[in-house]
Amino acid sequence: MSNLPPERPEEPGDDALARMFAAEESEIRDDGFSRRVVEQAHDGIGWRRTAVYGAGMAGFGVALASLIDLAPHLPAMTGWFDGVSLSLREVGQGTIDATSITIAAVIAGVSFTLAAVFAQER
Amino acid sequence: MDLTHAAMAGDRAAFGQLVARHQASVRALARRLARSASDGDDIAQSAFLTAWRRRSTWRGGSFRGWVCMIAYREFLATRKGVRTETSDEDQPGADGETGERLDLTRAMAALDESERAAVALCIGAGLSHTEAALVMDAPLGSVKSWVLRGRAKLQKALVAYQPA
Numbered sequence: 287m288s289n290l291p292p293e294r295p296e297e298p299g300d301d302a303l304a305r306m307f308a309a310e311e312s313e314i315r316d317d318g319f320s321r322r323v324v325e326q327a328h329d330g331i332g333w334r335r336t337a338v339y340g341a342g343m344a345g346f347g348v349a350l351a352s353l354i355d356l357a358p359h360l361p362a363m364t365g366w367f368d369g370v371s372l373s374l375r376e377v378g379q380g381t382i383d384a385t386s387i388t389i390a391a392v393i394a395g396v397s398f399t400l401a402a403v404f405a406q407e408r
Numbered sequence: 409m410d411l412t413h414a415a416m417a418g419d420r421a422a423f424g425q426l427v428a429r430h431q432a433s434v435r436a437l438a439r440r441l442a443r444s445a446s447d448g449d450d451i452a453q454s455a456f457l458t459a460w461r462r463r464s465t466w467r468g469g470s471f472r473g474w475v476c477m478i479a480y481r482e483f484l485a486t487r488k489g490v491r492t493e494t495s496d497e498d499q500p501g502a503d504g505e506t507g508e509r510l511d512l513t514r515a516m517a518a519l520d521e522s523e524r525a526a527v528a529l530c531i532g533a534g535l536s537h538t539e540a541a542l543v544m545d546a547p548l549g550s551v552k553s554w555v556l557r558g559r560a561k562l563q564k565a566l567v568a569y570q571p572a
Contacts, residue, residue: 303531303559303562303563303566304531306512306566307436307512307531307532310436310512310513311432311433311436311532312432314431314432314435314436316428316431316432319427319431319435319449319452319453320424320427320428320431321424322453323424323427323431323453323456323457323460324420324423324424324427326453326457327420327423327456327457327460
């Protein structure tokens with residue numbers, strides 16, 4: 287009977303590990319992956335995304351216009367918001383030019399849209 | 409002009425060739441990080457597309473290393489706030505995984521996240537410790553330590569999986 291310790295399997299060395307990783311990698315077939323990536327690799331701004339953001343901003347504009355319509359009915363408020371409420375009521379009463387407000391809202395909307403699009407592209 | 413420079417100058421055909429050349433290593437890295445073939449492929453695809461969009465920021469050097477860095481960051485971004493759910497398809501042993509490959513997948517899954525990332529980058533993707541430290545935005549010493557510990561754990565685990 288032998289006094290030798292039971293034989294232990296040998297730990298895989300660095301080369302063996304690297305070989306196992308390489309074998310795993312070599313089993314990955316392209317299967318259309320490269321084609322899909324290249325198909326989606328476009329230059330410039332994504333027009334679909336722009337349309338989505340644009341629609342969102344158009345909704346924002348409509349909501350803002352509705353707010354202006356509601357202005358005469360807004361309750362008087364105290365504090366800093368009082369000034370905003372007062373301004374809106376003045377818009378509703380025609381004291382402030384509503385066209386200027388609309389133009390400012392459109393410019394703000396377009397700026398926001400462009401900023402969002404470029405932020406997505408970065 | 410070599411292929412990488414042509415691709416980075418906006419040549420889509422050259423970019424396609426680069427993707428075809430490096431897709432396996434980037435997908436392998438992403439799969440190991442995500443511990444899921446489907447999530448890994450999504451990350452790899454996203455990394456290549458990000459590389460295309462941001463090609464003006466490429467400052468030379470290895471394209472593969474650069475995409476691996478992007479893939480690692482994409483992985484971190486997708487992982488934020490999302491608990492990884494593995495489907496049956498992604499479990500070890502699915503998709504015809506057998507023998508050695510299954511053992512490696514299981515052993516990798518048992519590593520800590522930092523160890524797994526460091527091992528996947530250095531031993532799997534063949535990046536140097538310095539490159540991996542840049543990719544992981546971690547101190548070089550930590551990366552070396554993660555690789556060392558991860559490799560030791562892998563070696564121990566793979567012995568255990570070997571048939572008696």
